[in-house]
Amino acid sequence: MVYYLRFLKPPRIQHQKPGSVSITTLVCITTDLGDAFLAEDVDLLVTLALHTTEKVLYQKPIKWTAGKREIPISLGPFSAQLSKQALVLGVAACDPRRPRAPCPDPLLGESGIPLVVSGWSAPFGGSEPLAAEKLIERRFGPSDRIDLRIWEETGNSLARHIWDAAIASVIYIQQIVSGESAVTAPLLQGLLQTQRGTPLNVVELGSGCGIVGIALAQLLPQSSIVLTDLPEVEDIINQNISVSKQTRSSKIDFQTLDWDEKLPDNIRDCPIDLILVSDCTYNADSLPALVSILDKLIQASPAAIILVALKRRHDSEIVFFDLMDSVNLKTLHKGSMQLPSQHDSLDQIEFHCYGRAERRTTP
Ligand SMILES: C[S@@+](CC[C@H](N)C(=O)[O-])C[C@H]1O[C@@H](n2cnc3c(N)ncnc32)[C@H](O)[C@@H]1O
Incomplete structure (x- = not known):
């Protein structure tokens, strides 16, 4: 790690x-x-x-x-x-x-x-x-x-720090946007490499300090990104948005979104292309709420793709995959990345790309 x-x-x-x-x-x-x-x-x-x-x-x-x-x-x-x-x-x-x-x-x-x-x-x-x-x-x-x-x-808050999966997500997205051949993620490649006439609408859940969404706004022209999390991150995230260097045609905002509460109307009513989730599966207690909000987002935007980046920290996290399956959210493709760890060992970050089961899946 x-x-x-x-x-x-x-x-x-x-x-x-x-x-x-x-x-x-x-x-x-x-x-x-x-x-x-x-x-x-x-x-x-x-x-x-x-x-x-x-x-x-x-x-x-x-x-x-x-x-x-x-x-x-x-x-x-x-x-x-x-x-x-x-x-x-x-x-x-x-x-x-x-x-x-x-x-x-x-x-x-x-x-x-x-x-x-x-x-x-x-x-x-x-x-x-x-x-x-x-x-x-x-x-x-x-x-x-x-x-x-x-x-x-610098204190002990879990939310207001960068987590390992966020670092890996930025690299992964960067590799996809730049068309690096090492990555095989057809749906994401289609989404992030295609010249579009309209902005790519992205919502990030549990964005913490906001590094993943902020990086995407810098890498991708014409993106409209809403970073979401609990109210406690609002100050740090707004500070990061204010110093961020997104491309001129991209837009980035923060909005409070608690997975235990109703989906805000403006998020439900705006068609979303991509939902980002980085390192949010470490707490098994919050997984039902996380999956429920993902399900609601996909009901509102059935064509959206969800990119979940995770590092397996406990065996209990496996529940996440069963819960996703139970709401008919299927893995469309998977990837992984190794991060350096001490004594020359490596640590694995997984990427799971989800969408509605009835989408055409790619091996
Ligand atoms: C481990 S941090 C990951 C932060 C960031 N995505 C990263 O990878 O650096 C998990 C994030 O999920 C957020 N979170 C946890 N429970 C939540 C809930 N019920 N509703 C919204 N966000 C929540 C936390 O506030 C925190 O920012």
Whole structure:
């Protein structure tokens, strides 16, 4: 599984003796669930940069070693003048092939998917508070295809984080949109590769920070995307929508949609082409509500395709497939992707493409 750099204590400027300051923070490297720490040694590079121009001011290598649960970082002393400017602090795993160079976090390309996803703090200093907000920014790209900046919370909320299946979904969708031959997903290819006269209408359920839908809006011109989740994600998702770089003809909005409640009228009444669901099957208790809302969406838009990306975390998740079958939602095709994990092992993300059974299925 991929590991994520997190700020347990966001960076803050601390005044030391007169005229000097230091910058301190506390970081850890955990899974998306936050249930395990990375148990292998990794070289990290800490970078202090100006918030406005991203000019690098200072870098310091540090080491995460197996068995650690956190590492305190202290930079400085610096001149107190430093605190007059808004700063950001980034922590990245080093590229093993180029020690002291941070691994880029592309979602495609030669460097592949990194084992440790790096992170940048919110701004601090200058006209900002001396301590950064409890947020972390993930930067994927820029590459010729994608330039994603997604904010997550640094706390314990399950919803306001990026999960592994979301990272895999972005790559999978990117491969399909760009026509990579490695992927065989005929219905999705038909949907995402065809020049259309009308916008592609997409609804994402349980979108969390919104990375999947936001990436699609960037990759696909003429898409109209509604990210949905519980009200608790509204602030972070709106922050991510506001900094997103979707193609000019694409549109992206957030709407509250609780699977336990009635389908909102505007979603029911607008024909949907694609429904995205990433890493939403981990909690067996919520599966009946999730499947029921998928069934309602397909009743309203019978031609829609559902793309479910999942990582099997418990045996109980198998209920999802039975429930989908019970409402006549059939797998039209399947795919998978391997994400890196510690000690050179790999982790599997599955993609299940669903639609009404009476659609023409493809082997
Ligand atoms: C594990 S997170 C996945 C987030 C995101 N899709 C990703 O892959 O990064 C599951 C998401 O489902 C949402 N969720 C859980 N129960 C829900 C419900 N009853 N109605 C709507 N969303 C729900 C959570 O708020 C959370 O954002």
